[in-house]
Amino acid sequence: MTLITSAFIVLAPFAVLLWWKIHIPFSLPRKLPSIPIYVSLLGLWSNLGQDEIYDRWLRKPLEEHGAVRYWFAGQWSVLVTRPQYLTDLFRNENIYAKAGNHKKIPWTVTANLLGDNIISSHGENWRLYTSIMKPGLTKRNFDCRPLVNSSRKLVRLFLHAQSQTATGKGVLVNPYILRYAISVMGQSFLDIDFRCLDDPKNQILEIQTTIKQSIFKPLFLNFPFLDEYPAIFPSRQRAFTMVRQFESLLCELIHNRPRLSSEKSNGQDNDQVIHMLEKALKEGRITEKQYRDNLKITFIVAHENTQLLLNSMFYQVGVSQDVQDKLRSEINATNIMNPTGDTVNKLPYLTSVIYELLRLFPPISQLANRICTTNSLLGDEVPIPHGTYLAWNAFGAHTSPANWGPRAREFIPERWGSTVEEMQLKFRRETIRGTFIPFNAHTRKCLGQAFVLLQMKIAVFELVRSMRWKVDPEYKFKLPGGGVLAPVGCKIIFEEIQTLEEMGETTAGAGDVSMYDGGDL
Numbered sequence: 001m002t003l004i005t006s007a008f009i010v011l012a013p014f015a016v017l018l019w020w021k022i023h024i025p026f027s028l029p030r031k032l033p034s035i036p037i038y039v040s041l042l043g044l045w046s047n048l049g050q051d052e053i054y055d056r057w058l059r060k061p062l063e064e065h066g067a068v069r070y071w072f073a074g075q076w077s078v079l080v081t082r083p084q085y086l087t088d089l090f091r092n093e094n095i096y097a098k099a100g101n102h103k104k105i106p107w108t109v110t111a112n113l114l115g116d117n118i119i120s121s122h123g124e125n126w127r128l129y130t131s132i133m134k135p136g137l138t139k140r141n142f143d144c145r146p147l148v149n150s151s152r153k154l155v156r157l158f159l160h161a162q163s164q165t166a167t168g169k170g171v172l173v174n175p176y177i178l179r180y181a182i183s184v185m186g187q188s189f190l191d192i193d194f195r196c197l198d199d200p201k202n203q204i205l206e207i208q209t210t211i212k213q214s215i216f217k218p219l220f221l222n223f224p225f226l227d228e229y230p231a232i233f234p235s236r237q238r239a240f241t242m243v244r245q246f247e248s249l250l251c252e253l254i255h256n257r258p259r260l261s262s263e264k265s266n267g268q269d270n271d272q273v274i275h276m277l278e279k280a281l282k283e284g285r286i287t288e289k290q291y292r293d294n295l296k297i298t299f300i301v302a303h304e305n306t307q308l309l310l311n312s313m314f315y316q317v318g319v320s321q322d323v324q325d326k327l328r329s330e331i332n333a334t335n336i337m338n339p340t341g342d343t344v345n346k347l348p349y350l351t352s353v354i355y356e357l358l359r360l361f362p363p364i365s366q367l368a369n370r371i372c373t374t375n376s377l378l379g380d381e382v383p384i385p386h387g388t389y390l391a392w393n394a395f396g397a398h399t400s401p402a403n404w405g406p407r408a409r410e411f412i413p414e415r416w417g418s419t420v421e422e423m424q425l426k427f428r429r430e431t432i433r434g435t436f437i438p439f440n441a442h443t444r445k446c447l448g449q450a451f452v453l454l455q456m457k458i459a460v461f462e463l464v465r466s467m468r469w470k471v472d473p474e475y476k477f478k479l480p481g482g483g484v485l486a487p488v489g490c491k492i493i494f495e496e497i498q499t500l501e502e503m504g505e506t507t508a509g510a511g512d513v514s515m516y517d518g519g520d521l
Contacts, residue, residue, distance in 0.1 A: 075104075116293050117129065133273050133276055152466075154180045169491075172491050190299070214235070
């Protein structure tokens, strides 16, 4: 037997297995173009951002056909950006059902991290989780004080960091934003203060940072079957261990740390998501695992969207000084010391800036989280066989000239209108049309979208009136290669405008509370 023959005998089974894993299923619609599999794997070896990848390989076929065959998370899916298809996808939950990692790839690290939760579940479980958690996610009376006070702490942290930085050099903003976002999330949804703004070495902060850095590796995201062999990949063994440590620590903190609601005596409704989950667990409506899965997803999602969007805000408003000046003029003209939901929801330019940031920088830009439950015709045009996974790309829909005109790639807050009412109407209209989907749309739209908008408005209000900033001239704009979307490694140079003491800052008291009026949507 020759060496070549021996090698063939040894390698042939692996070649067949590899072909079986990565070949395009014959059932997928043939009329759709296929994006080469190497495009999905560029994160393994290239430094290209997802905007660069999209523009080079995806934009033309997607804008021409509206959908393509695309390798995503270990299998071929149908990736959609045409509004007609997106509307059909989001509107018909029974046909294109939510199917998270716990269904698609249940053996993986990400499935263990996220579990079966209100975002990725379908059918009875989704209805159960929604009935329990929705009141705490969509309530009209969010307390604005944690948002205001945490934003002011963030200002102080940035100014202190700048004072410790060499002249003309910028501050890396994301670590501070993460601390702020977790702090607000804990106070607003879990009824505890994680104290991340006070302690940069906070344990929950450190483990969350490590998880984000180590778990979502391109190799294992693109070939999730590798997670079935943790013995071969020690890094995955550590990742599984880290997920268990995060879950245990989070539950321990929730159980043992003093609740903020017990310190309040103003008669305010303090029902938060954690109270509702605990009550449901006690009554036997959900299992311990369902409780833990929904606790974890609340922690992750309720801080991550704002974290990403604030990174984008610092960059975009930092390079658009005219936008920053206009924001500052509008905010200062209010002459209001302690902003509330009623305050910020009446500011048209602030509203338009937040909407435009969501358009150009949708925090979650792409997901393959829908499965076709029966043979169907997407948008009455594209045949989708039963069992096919479908993905959507918000960045593509938001930057298509067909949807947003020839200047779709430019940051133009004025495109939203001149009054808050006009902007809200356009927000709803574009969402329904499928041209603006930062929070998805229809029955499965993000339940926390009103809170994210409120939090962003309060944060920008406090940041802009306290500081002037610009992007470090040495920083080169870069987006990550996939998944979430926000500038990577952004450094900002801060300059104090006036101290909070000069503005007469006081900690917001009970009489300063004004509840969110829910007017954004």
